[in-house]
Amino acid sequence: MRALILTGGLGTRLRPLTLALPKPVLPVVNRPFLEHQLLDLRRQGVREVLLATGYKPKAFAKAFGNGHRLGLKLRYAHETRPLGTGGAVRQALSFFKGTTLVLNGDVLQRLDLASFRKRHLDVRAEVSIALTRVADPTQFGLVETNGRGLVKRFLEKPSPEEVTCDTINAGAYLIEPSALDLIPPGVLYSIERGLFPELLKRGRRMAGWVSNGYWLDIGTLDKYLQAHVDGLGGAWPLPLAGLRHKGAFLLDHGARLSPRASHEGRGRVLLGPGTTVEAGARFSGSVCLGADVRVAPGAALNDCVVLDGARIGAESRLDRCLVGRNVRIGAGSVVGPGRALGDGSRLTPFSR
Known part of the structure; x- marks a missing residue:
């Protein structure tokens, strides 16, 4: 099976983190977000993937190249102006050779592709939509x-x-080439608001399949942290391959952890390559430290993400926040819940 992943969005709700990188390339537990999706596709037998890019397309090629590193054949289709989800799919029409998987590039999910495809074929649908259940359907x-x-x-x-139900569109579709004839070429168009309702109106067969796997749209700062x-x-x-385990700490290549650093509560702490955590640093919950991060003595971090090259000063406090690349947080500073510091930000000592 082939897969088309829609990655052209601007990621405005994830600013300032997406000012330099497109959303699908932002690191999630120290890998480009989209890499998790690509590896899961390979695990389930997908071997050829087309990325429909728009915003900062060079970042995708730099992160993934031709896909060889991931065991995939990767191709790219770049839109020079926004075409929406439908326009991006229509532009990739020649890629559709039989049943094709189409994914939104900002959703972290675990699909059982074999079950999804079996359902699609059993009911002879032109389009099948993966669904997920939510607590608040409104x-x-x-x-x-x-x-x-x-x-x-x-x-x-x-x-x-x-x-009337609790099932929503999970951002994954199985689509037959015949369904794409209704998409006008070269214009801004939505498959969700345009193609799917039109197919339903015309009486074309569309199926829903409920996925019970993990699902999260990472399109906001809060959801990015939640991932x-x-x-x-x-x-x-x-x-976890290649990581060293020391209690609740996971250490990548070259990471150094003081034996006097501590962790309490649920979750784990991931130290990226070359990262150093000094004596007396305290962690709680789940904390992700990117590559070449420095955490000074006495710093306390709870449920937060710190990207590559950041420096966390002595006795500083970070709680449920996001810290961009190469940020400098001065000693004694406090960064509270919901805060997101863009790349290169500087906090002088004792900032609040």
């Missing part, structure tokens, strides 16, 4: 299916009184 667009699992209707952000907390907390499988 925050999402719902996909309602009948007793045979065929799509009945789409309901965008319903009121509590309108809710790390969930991964280090065991909610989804981390790539």
